[in-house]
Amino acid sequence: MENTMGRAPGTRTLEAVAGALVLAIGMGFGRFSFTGMYPLMVHDGVIDVTAGSVAASANYAGYLLGAILMSRFRHGHAARLCQLSMIGTIACLALLSLHLSPSLIAVVRFVAGAVSAVALVAASIWLLHVVGHHHGAPLLFAGVGLGIVVSAEIIAIGAAEHFNSAALWALLAAAALLLSAMAWPRLSARDADDDAEPDNDCDHDNQHEASASASTEARGKNAARHRSGPNAYILVALYGLAGFGYIVTATYLPLLVKDAVPGINPVHIWAAFGLGAVPSCFLWHWLNHRFGSRRSMALNLLVQAAGVMLPVLAESASTFLASALLVGGTFVGTVTIAMPVARQIASTVRFNIMATMTAAYGVGQILGPLVSTALFARTHSFEQPLIAAGVALIAAAALACK
Known part of the structure; x- marks a missing residue:
């Protein structure tokens, strides 16, 4: 792996943009366009x-x-996996434009989910670990919100032009292809850089030691700043609760809006969800450095809980919009805070903490709709699912303080 200490700031910004585009495609298009x-x-x-x-x-x-x-x-394979995630996402979007049976749609969505996890983990490790651009985290994770906004507005414009859902999936695939063409050269350049060095653990360790000796003082300050952050196991647990907490809003928001406020285009409310995510990454990154991981994470999760439960108070356009902005403005912020902390403490555990956290998040996301469906069957209302999701986020905030 190349020593990144002397890389030009402009080059590192381009690499952060490339990572953001990977997440825009894999997460914003591949995962969240289905909501719209x-x-x-x-x-x-x-x-x-x-x-x-x-x-x-x-x-x-x-x-x-x-x-x-x-x-x-x-x-060392992170850049290639980023590229594969883009190809896989575009293929899944294109397949959904065909006349598939519901069971085949579920299979395609299963593959798209796996590909989106690859995108998140690979892009995070590529930028934060391989490139070493630690301060690029907010720009990287802003890509999720960017992808949600762009895909939602494509859906809204296409629907206004009376495109059917098949044509819209094809349009989303074409847009994702365009974004991937923008990210591909930067990822290919890094692939070439990585391939130029012997890909073995000894070389990696030697280079890591050389970089460490060149930045001992900076790393010491970094460690002091993050010392108050949650330990690895608490971080994994609260991240799983966060996955459970946000998923009800992220899955059902357009349907809730459509049923409760018929005069409002629900896709625009969903776009607001993504719009809130883009600048929030920079806000939560700043708060993390200003107040530390514990306080910023707890605040993030409490604000998110308030946003999730807001529609319980009143089903109106304003409450749904506020919910979209608050949840959208915090759920990627959770990632922006948690992933750099995970990188800081990765050496204290024997497992890939970023991948484990992503898996815990996935478990939470699976349980969220299952619990919501069970509660909805009893009450025929989404009030209890939203309250349950909010309670999970409050519990996660409590764990962040431990």
């Missing part, structure tokens, strides 16, 4: 609400599998 498409697919008769929930659960299960598979990959 869900009501349209139901309207077109492609799926019903039950089949849509199955497809969503399949996606979360795929995300969990992808995270587990990523737990043992070599860091």
Whole structure:
């Protein structure tokens, strides 16, 4: 691996942008565009609400599998895995433009979930560990919100032009292809850099030691700043609760808006969810450095809990918009705080902590809809699922303080 200490700031910014585009495609398009498409697919008769929930659960299960598979990959392969995640996402989007049965749609969403986990873990490790651009985290994770905004507005514009859901999936695939063409050269350049060095553990250790000796003082200050952060096991636990907490809003928000406020285009509310995520990464990154990991994480999760439970108070356009902005403005912030902390404490555990955290998040995302479905069946309302999600986020905030 190349020593990144002397890399030009402009080059590192381009690498952060490339990582952000990987997440925009793999997460914003591959994972979250389904939320905006869900009501349209139901309207077109492609799926019903039950089949849509199955497809969503399949996606979360795929995300969990992808995270587990990523737990043992070599860091030197991160750039190639980023590229493969983009190819896989584009293929899944294109397949959904075909006339598939509900069961095949669930299979495609399962694969898309696995690919999105690859994108998140690979892009995070590529930028934070391989490139060594630790301060690029907010720009990297802003890519998730960017992908949500862009894909949601593509859906909204296409729907206004009376495109059916199949045509919209094809349009999303084309847009993802364009974004991947922008990211590909930077990832290919890093591949060439990595291939120029012998890919073995001894060389990696020697280079790591050389970099460490050149930045001992900086690392000491970094360690002091993050010493108050949660330990590895607490970090994994609270991250799993965070996955459970946000997923009800992230899965059902457009459907909730459509049922409660018929005059509002639910896709625009969903776009607000992504719009809140883009600048929030920079805000939470600053708060993390200003107040430390414990306080910033606890605050992030409490604000997120408030956003999740806000529609319980009143079902109106303003409360749904506020919920979208608050949850969208915090859920990627959780990642922005947690992943750099994970990188700091990775050497204290014998497992790939970033992949393990992603897996825990995936478990939370699977349990969230299952619990929501059970509660909804009893009450025929989403109030209890939203309250349960909010309580999970409050519990996660409590863990962050330990």
